[in-house]
Amino acid sequence: MRYAPTIAKLIAELGKLPGIGNKSAQRLAFHILSMPLEEAATLSDSITAARQSVRLCSVCQNYTDRDPCSVCGDPNRDRSTICVVENPRDVSTMERMRDYQGLYHVLHGVYSPLQNVGLDSLKLKELITRLQKEDSVREVILATNQTAEGEATALYISRLIKPSGIRVTRIASGLPMGSDLEFADDLTLSKAMRARHEF
Amino acid sequence: MRIRSVELTNFRNFRRLELEVGSSVNVFYGANAQGKTNILEALYLCACARSHRTSKDRDLILHNETKYKVRLILTSDNDDYDESVSLSYFDETDPSLSSPKAKRIAEHNDVPLDKISRYIGIFNAVIFAPEDMLLIKEGPSVRRRYLDLLISQVRPRYFHALQRYSKLLMQRNRTLKIIRTTKGAKGLNAQEEAELEIWDYSMAETAAEIIEERLVFSERISGAASIHHSRISDEKEILSVRYRSIGGLNEILSETSETMIRDRIENYLLSRWKATHREDYEKGLTMIGPHRDDLELSLDGEGLRPFASQGQQRSAALALKMAELDILREDTKESPVLLLDDVFSELDARRRQALLSGLGHAQVFITCTDKEFVSRELIPLCPDLFSQTGAFSFYRVLEGSVIPDTIDDPGQI
Numbered sequence: 001m002r003y004a005p006t007i008a009k010l011i012a013e014l015g016k017l018p019g020i021g022n023k024s025a026q027r028l029a030f031h032i033l034s035m036p037l038e039e040a041a042t043l044s045d046s047i048t049a050a051r052q053s054v055r056l057c058s059v060c061q062n063y064t065d066r067d068p069c070s071v072c073g074d075p076n077r078d079r080s081t082i083c084v085v086e087n088p089r090d091v092s093t094m095e096r097m098r099d100y101q102g103l104y105h106v107l108h109g110v111y112s113p114l115q116n117v118g119l120d121s122l123k124l125k126e127l128i129t130r131l132q133k134e135d136s137v138r139e140v141i142l143a144t145n146q147t148a149e150g151e152a153t154a155l156y157i158s159r160l161i162k163p164s165g166i167r168v169t170r171i172a173s174g175l176p177m178g179s180d181l182e183f184a185d186d187l188t189l190s191k192a193m194r195a196r197h198e199f
Numbered sequence: 200m201r202i203r204s205v206e207l208t209n210f211r212n213f214r215r216l217e218l219e220v221g222s223s224v225n226v227f228y229g230a231n232a233q234g235k236t237n238i239l240e241a242l243y244l245c246a247c248a249r250s251h252r253t254s255k256d257r258d259l260i261l262h263n264e265t266k267y268k269v270r271l272i273l274t275s276d277n278d279d280y281d282e283s284v285s286l287s288y289f290d291e292t293d294p295s296l297s298s299p300k301a302k303r304i305a306e307h308n309d310v311p312l313d314k315i316s317r318y319i320g321i322f323n324a325v326i327f328a329p330e331d332m333l334l335i336k337e338g339p340s341v342r343r344r345y346l347d348l349l350i351s352q353v354r355p356r357y358f359h360a361l362q363r364y365s366k367l368l369m370q371r372n373r374t375l376k377i378i379r380t381t382k383g384a385k386g387l388n389a390q391e392e393a394e395l396e397i398w399d400y401s402m403a404e405t406a407a408e409i410i411e412e413r414l415v416f417s418e419r420i421s422g423a424a425s426i427h428h429s430r431i432s433d434e435k436e437i438l439s440v441r442y443r444s445i446g447g448l449n450e451i452l453s454e455t456s457e458t459m460i461r462d463r464i465e466n467y468l469l470s471r472w473k474a475t476h477r478e479d480y481e482k483g484l485t486m487i488g489p490h491r492d493d494l495e496l497s498l499d500g501e502g503l504r505p506f507a508s509q510g511q512q513r514s515a516a517l518a519l520k521m522a523e524l525d526i527l528r529e530d531t532k533e534s535p536v537l538l539l540d541d542v543f544s545e546l547d548a549r550r551r552q553a554l555l556s557g558l559g560h561a562q563v564f565i566t567c568t569d570k571e572f573v574s575r576e577l578i579p580l581c582p583d584l585f586s587q588t589g590a591f592s593f594y595r596v597l598e599g600s601v602i603p604d605t606i607d608d609p610g611q612i
Contacts, residue, residue, distance in 0.1 A: 111397065113373040119394060148366045152401040156393070159400075185317055186355040 007033070059130065061106040061123040063088045071095075071104060078102045080138040084127065084157060086110055086145060094143070102141075105130065110149040111156065119156070127157070131164065139167040146173050200323060200533045201274050201562040202242065203281065208268040209261040211237035212599040221592030224563045228570040229596035235566035238596070239326065239538045241269045242564060245284050246324035246536070247348055248305060248315050256288040256303060265291050270306075273322055276533050282308055284322050316359045319351050323535035325524045327517075327542045327554070334519055335503060335512040339493035346494055349523050350416050353530040357412050364405045368490055371398035376483050387476055395479075399472040402488070407465035409489045410444060414452070414460070416526070417442035417494060423522035424515075431553040432514040436498040440519070443495040446471050446487035517550060521557045534561035541566050543577065555581045570595075570604075 003011065007029060015025035032040055056062070057069035064070070071077060071091075081102030085091060091104050107122045131137055140161055144150035158168045174192035175184055184192070207216040212234045227235045236252075240259075244250050250259060260267045270285035283306075290301040304311050305318035312318050333341050351358035378391050387395075421440035428438035443449065451467050452460065471487050472479075479485055496503040496515055503515055527535045537558055543551055544567070555577065567573065570593060593604035 113370055113377055118377075119390075148363050148401065149370070152367070152370070152397050155400050156397045159393075159396075185314075187316070187359050190356055 060104045061108065061126055062091050062104060076101075079134070079136040081141065082127075082130075082137055082139075083141040083143050084154075085143050086150065086153075090143065102139075107144070107153070110144055110147070110153040112149045122153070124157070124160070128160065131161065131166065137166055139169060142168065142170045200276060200531075200536060202536060203272040203274050205238070205242070206268075206270040207238075207241055208266075208287075209264040210241055210259060210267040210269055211261065213237065214261060214599065216599075216601060218594070218601055218603075220562075220564075222562060223560075224565065224591045226570070226573055226591060226593050227564065227566045227596050227601070228568065228572075228593065230568060233596045234599050234601075235596045236328075236540050238601070239328075239540045239564055239566060242271070242536065243324055243326045243538055245269055245271050245286055246322050247352070248286060248318055249348075251326050251328055251330055256301070257290055259288065260290065265289055271322065282321075284318070285309070286318075316355060316362060319358050320353065320355050323352050323527050323531055323533070324538055325520065325527060325535050326538040326540060327520050328538075328540040329542070329545065331516040331520055331542075332512060334516050335496065335507070339491070342494040342496075343490075343492065345519065345523070346413055346416060346420075349420075349526060350412050352527060354412060357409070360405050360408045360412075364402060364409055364489065367398055367402045367405065368485060368488065371395065371402065371485050372483070374398060375480050375485070378480060379483055387480060392476060395476050396473065399469055403465045403469045403472070406468050406489050407461045410442075410448070410464050410492070411461045413489070413492070414442050419526055420494075420519065420522045423525045424518040427521040427525075427553065427557060428514055428518035430556075431517055431550050432511070433549060436511075438503075438515055438518055439497050439500075441495045441497070443493045444489070445491050445493075513545070514550065517546070517554060521554070524557065528559070534559055537561045537563045539563065539565045543567065543572070548580065551577065552580045 002008070010032065011022075011025045011029045014020055014028050015022055017025075020028070032043070035043075053065045054063050055065075055067065057064040057067055057072055059068045059072040062069050062071070066073070078101045082105050083094060083100065083102055084105045084107060085094065086107055086109060088106055088108075091106060094100055094104070105123070105127050107124070107127075109117050109122055111117060111119055111122065131140075140157070142154040142157060144154045154170055158170075161168050172195060173188070174195060175181070175188060181189070201222055202220055205216065205218045205220060207213040210216075216238075227238055229235055240250055240252060244259070253259070256267075266287060266289035268285060268287035270283060272281060272283050274281050285306045286303070287306075288301070288303045290299075292299045292301055303315075305315055306312065307318065307321055334345055347357075347361055351361070374394055378387065378394075417440055424440055425438050429435075432438075444452075448464065448467055451463060468488065472485070475486060496519075498507065498511065498515070503511070507515070524535065524537070539554075542554070543565075546554065565573070573591070595602045595604065
């Protein structure tokens with residue numbers, strides 16, 4: 001059976017979301033259709049409101065509804081450290097540990113020509129201008145993912161920043177806490193062995 | 200390591216096969232095109248996560264089906280534990296849609312593994328097949344694959360390094376092509392040099408790791424293969440194997456001390472890659488690196504391929520495969536499962552004997568067209584070996600089904 005055009009359109013739009021295949025899109029669409037009208041309106045309003053009010057923080061490029069964002073605008077944060085991450089999601093992850101007091105910089109991706117992501121589509125210029133403008137920065141922590149592209153991007157940034165004399169560090173990789181050695185995969189284990197330290 | 204049982208679902212011409220196998224010599228016999236080789240292919244697939252005959256998983260699925268599965272129950276040499284491995288692939292791509300929907304799943308003890316690199320090495324097998332001759336006849340990529348598969352089975356890190364290198368290489372080649380299409384044949388500017396350098400630096404460490412392992416294993420292969428070769432061949436030539444890295448690396452390495460090898464390779468590749476940006480950009484390809492290297496075979500110092508006779512080539516291919524078996528056995532401390540796909544018919548008595556005497560006490564799977572061939576031709580060559588390994592199991596393969604023989608009088612064989 002063919003769907004009514006409005007339903008087909010809804011399914012098609014939902015199907016564009018990441019992780020949503022055609023079947024999930026249909027299920028979501030029919031769920032939305034079965035919702036009370038007010039609830040459906042609340043959903044669509046919050047999508048519109050979020051999309052309209054959220055922009056990029058002019059300092060760290062994270063999503064925010066005010067500029068500068070709550071992290072950059074917080075006078076208690078340590079302004080000498082910037083942690084560079086791939087995505088806004090990574091900022092939330094870092095914040096969840098409640099341990100890091102410095103600032104962030106969101107690249108919005110990693111360098112990957114195969115996915116048509118060039119260096120100029122990352123927020124790199126913004127990072128360099130920021131470092132030139134704010135002389136309080138002493139350390140840049142590179143926290144891109146431990147993938148081939150994440151490592152390559154980190155490498156590029158470190159080569160870019162090093163001449164300025166600012167300290168550049170890369171987050172460590174190794175064994176997850178609370179896990180048994182026997183469940184670690186060989187690669188993680190061999191990385192952890194190579195990065196061992198005096199104790 | 201031994202296989203206890205084999206399950207095939209929609210694999211090649213088998214709709215469903217469940218088969219308990221014998222612990223020593225298993226012989227699959229029957230006319231051509233009944234599925235004998237398909238069974239050995241399935242076993243090999245479970246070891247290396249790739250077929251020895253095709254690189255397309257699609258080809259392995261039974262006609263008009265969308266999914267195959269191969270599952271093996273394994274037991275260690277001294278029978279103290281059982282485990283299972285399975286490999287499956289489904290392809291539900293709708294030809295009318297552009298996006299492919301196909302996936303390969305590797306499982307260990309029925310738990311899916313997130314990476315194939317964690318699967319390689321759990322179950323090891325060596326296959327002897329007519330395709331082995333390609334090692335001598337074809338170009339470098341076949342020999343690189345031989346080397347890579349062998350090292351991957353005993354060094355899990357190596358497989359990961361290969362995957363990482365090939366991804367980085369694709370990124371670098373893509374970068375070269377993007378630069379080419381956006382600016383045509385003008386030179387490279389500083390920004391473009393910097394972009395290529397990102398990949399140079401990222402690739403160098405991984406490439407050095409790959410080359411270092413390949414050098415070590417090439418030397419081990421050379422040692423083992425030359426011993427086997429002298430037994431196989433009636434001529435007195437010496438077979439030697441050498442890793443040949445293009446771009447002058449061999450010359451650098453000959454004057455390097457053992458401990459510095461990886462650093463030297465890394466620095467050398469880095470400087471070469473940087474120096475050849477211009478050439479790479481003109482070709483749109485990375486011209487130097489482990490993806491272009493070769494395993495060089497020679498007889499008494501002469502390159503093997505152009506001059507060798509059919510017999511010389513066959514001896515060299517057999518010696519390489521037997522070296523593979525030796526190294527796997529040495530490094531895993533278990534005997535890999537041996538798959539002999541229709542190899543005896545192509546070998547003379549001397550080569551047959553050399554092959555049989557090198558097999559040791561492994562579990563063996565043999566295909567042949569004629570059941571009597573085994574008792575008539577093989578057993579007389581090595582009576583000791585076969586009396587030690589105990590009972591043979593015979594299976595008749597007919598149009599995608601397997602019928603185990605019931606042996607009334609084991610003494611007959």
